[in-house]
Amino acid sequence: MHASYQSGIHRLNAKLEKLVNSLNGLSHQQLNKRPEPGAWSILQVMQHVMLAEKLSVGYVRKKTSRPETLKKAGFAYFFRYAVLKIFLALPFKFKAPAVVSEDKFPEESNFEKVVVEWKMVRSDLVKLLEGIHPSWQDKEIFKHAVAGRMTLDGMLTFFEDHFDRHLKQIERTAKVVSA
Numbered sequence: 001m002h003a004s005y006q007s008g009i010h011r012l013n014a015k016l017e018k019l020v021n022s023l024n025g026l027s028h029q030q031l032n033k034r035p036e037p038g039a040w041s042i043l044q045v046m047q048h049v050m051l052a053e054k055l056s057v058g059y060v061r062k063k064t065s066r067p068e069t070l071k072k073a074g075f076a077y078f079f080r081y082a083v084l085k086i087f088l089a090l091p092f093k094f095k096a097p098a099v100v101s102e103d104k105f106p107e108e109s110n111f112e113k114v115v116v117e118w119k120m121v122r123s124d125l126v127k128l129l130e131g132i133h134p135s136w137q138d139k140e141i142f143k144h145a146v147a148g149r150m151t152l153d154g155m156l157t158f159f160e161d162h163f164d165r166h167l168k169q170i171e172r173t174a175k176v177v178s179a
Contacts, residue, residue: 002137005129008156013122015163019046019170020115026174032108035176040102042173043114047105048096049166050118053159056142057125060152063141064132070139073151077140081154084147088161097145 001009023031023042031042040048063070087094096102132152140149144158 001130002132002134004153005132005156008153008160009122009126009129012156012159012163015160015167016118016122019167023111023174026178028111030177031111033177035173039173042170042177043109043111044102044105045166045170045173046114046118047109049163050114050121051104052162053125054121056155057121057128059143060141060155061128064136067133067136070136070141073138073140077150077154080147081150084144084158085161087146088165
């Protein structure tokens, strides 16, 4: 596996472990409680982020099955990548793309099961990245719902930025449901 992929996976897994440890003291009810009507519970936010990663892994697996269709990343990729980073850093709420929206996960979930499933998604991601041919590193393999095609390094950066964005949401929600 390429070194940049390894460091990206390491950062993602460390952040997930830190999140899980920070939530261990919350009850099932607190983890499933919406902080206000129309807002997501902690577990719904976690499922949203996990589902985005899971669908991305599936897409990349499909895309790499036909390597002849892969195109080299050009200037447009770097522009889209920069715009996505800015977009994710903004403090505004955005509607989630339909494929990872609220209707894709249950109203109530089990914390341990969500964590186990997320770790399985991460394990699948590692297996996928281990099989990536070195010549594909500069190819647009991942497709973001808004920003379009990106490299796998771009995908890992998106995963981290997306996680960080929703970590803030989880922290705000935890304060409300713990009060």
